[in-house]
Amino acid sequence: MKILDRYILTTFVKTFFPLFVIIMFILLLQTIWLFISELAGKDLDFSVILKFLTFATPRLIPMVLPLTILLTSIMIFGNFAENYEFAAMKSSGISLQRAMRTLSVFIFFVGIGAFLFSNTVIPSSEKRFINLRKNIVKVKPAMVITPNQFNDLGDINIKVAEKYGDNDEFLRDVIIHKKAARPGNFTVIKAVGGELKGNINSDLITLILNDGNYYDEIQQNSPQKRNRLPFAKTHFKKYVLNIDLSSLGNVDMDEQQYSKGYNMLNVNELQDQIDTLSIQVNSDMKNMTVEVDRRIGFDGLNKNIKIVDSLPKTSNDTLHIRDYFNTLKKVQIYQIASSTADGVIRKLNSTQKNLSFKRRALNKYEMSLHDKFALGISCILLFFVGAPLGAIIRKGGLGLPIVIGVVLFLTYHFIGIFAKNSAEEGGIPPFVGSWLSTCIVFPLSIFLTYRATTDQGIFNLDTFIQPIKNFFAKRSSKTKK
Structure with a gap:
């Protein structure tokens, strides 16, 4: 060089x-x-x-x-x-x-x-x-419940429309999908409002839901009954849900x-x-x-239909x-x-x-x-x-x-x-x-x-x-x- x-x-x-x-x-x-x-x-x-x-x-x-x-x-x-x-x-x-x-x-x-x-x-x-x-x-997943998206907390998936309060402890329009052994969302909880209680730094969170419905899909063995999508609905004024986060600590x-x-x-x-x-x-x-x-x-x-050339043709395709x-x-x-x-x-x-x-x-x-x-x-x-x-x-x-x-x-x-x-x-x-x-x-x-x-x-x-x-x-x- x-x-x-x-x-x-x-x-x-x-x-x-x-x-x-x-x-x-x-x-x-x-x-x-x-x-x-x-x-x-x-x-x-x-x-x-x-x-x-x-x-x-x-x-x-x-x-x-x-x-x-x-x-x-x-x-x-x-x-x-x-x-x-x-x-x-x-x-x-x-x-x-x-x-x-x-x-x-x-x-x-x-x-x-x-x-x-x-x-x-x-x-x-x-x-x-x-x-x-x-x-x-x-x-510390309790601190990151992001509004308008599902958040994975323990054995549930939770979605809220809004968090408010001094410490964002109050929730509005809560939707919860509970996890189960079988794949799929078979248990859904909807509530107008909710509140998080307890120490958010601990492994246990208490979620109090107000004025909502509990939906549980019923599993049927018969295919005919399964196609009808049966479910059980329960209305509640107050529902307490304890979320164990000890498995997420480590x-x-x-x-x-x-x-x-x-x-x-x-x-x-x-x-x-x-x-x-x-x-x-x-x-x-x-x-x-x-x-x-x-x-x-x-x-x-056109199955089992024979086309005959001698049939008169029509310009109107509408069947009366x-x-x-x-x-x-x-x-x-x-x-x-x-x-x-x-x-x-x-x-x-x-x-x-x-x-x-x-x-x-x-x-x-x-x-x-x-x-x-x-x-x-x-x-x-x-x-x-x-x-x-x-x-x-x-x-x-x-x-x-x-x-x-x-x-x-x-x-x-x-x-x-x-x-x-x-x-x-x-x-x-x-x-x-x-x-x-x-x-x-x-x-x-x-x-x-x-x-x-x-x-x-x-x-x-x-x-x-x-x-x-x-x-x-x-x-x-x-x-x-």
Whole structure:
């Protein structure tokens, strides 16, 4: 490696690592602020908090690494141009392409490392991070009854619409699902209000429910009786429920229960999961079609009917049943048709919701797969945006380069967010959602690199101003004549 290449690479690395640490520290503080409600009031050990920060750090790399490369490139090449080091290189016969060659190789390996990191380290850390958050929630669960969502407390799942009072001890619109040995929610308790009593730091919580109903589904052995969905209902003015939380006192922070999230899988696992979800979606579509055809009698519509060519054709497809049946039969036919239509509509609505959920999950898995490849490519392209841009603006340091770099990256980042949100809802293909921002940066990198290597500015104002000057010059000359 020549002295010039070593100097450029050393200067880049010396700026890259401190800037990387600073940006990572800022985003870690933001992460702590986002999850402060899950950490506050838990009396967690320092080791648990350290694990939380350690597992949260890799998930920030897809945002920190491209931003650091962009800012470092602008700052370093801006310093070279501002201090006339590029002028000295050009006078020695060294072009901008030659000066960028060593760093281009370095950034290429950084891009490969970013892909490997996103394929191995990030899924593992994300798995541990999600499980650690789930385990932290179990610590003092009486303090984290979040309104408008089900909370797992001992042997019940509880949902409340609102908590109020000095210590949030009063509850409004309480719904409780009691756990049982058999899977499913067979016992449901609904109450207008409730109150938590006792020491919330103890292992026993007393929940007093007011003005509610107790629903218990009755299990039947006969299929005919089971289809009627029998249940027992009991109204109460006051119901006392003791919740034993002693089993939740000893929480294993290293327990791993969740491992199938779209951010927890590598490339091979994502491809398997995508194939599985695709088969399920196609199967659900096929089953829905078969079920609807069966309910409306489509399969047997033309069964045992012989088509006779001599029959007169009619343009009216409406069947007037009043001409063939009496009043009682008409009522029965209308009731059957109405019941069948309602069943088909319910089937279509439920299938649509299920397919919408699975398609959204499928889009997330596909975007996660493409994001692993897009990360490395974006690092390389942002270098070819920042390096020529720094050489063009000829300004280094922490002033103008930081402003320009942050504006460019925020534009790149927000385009990616909007594209991914649209792809998640099915507005655009997942492939486009992951690659749109990178595809926009690609022509920009070519344009800036070309302008910088040909010693041109970002925009040549003379191209627009000179025709105007010529026009007014001709006008003035004609006026003098």
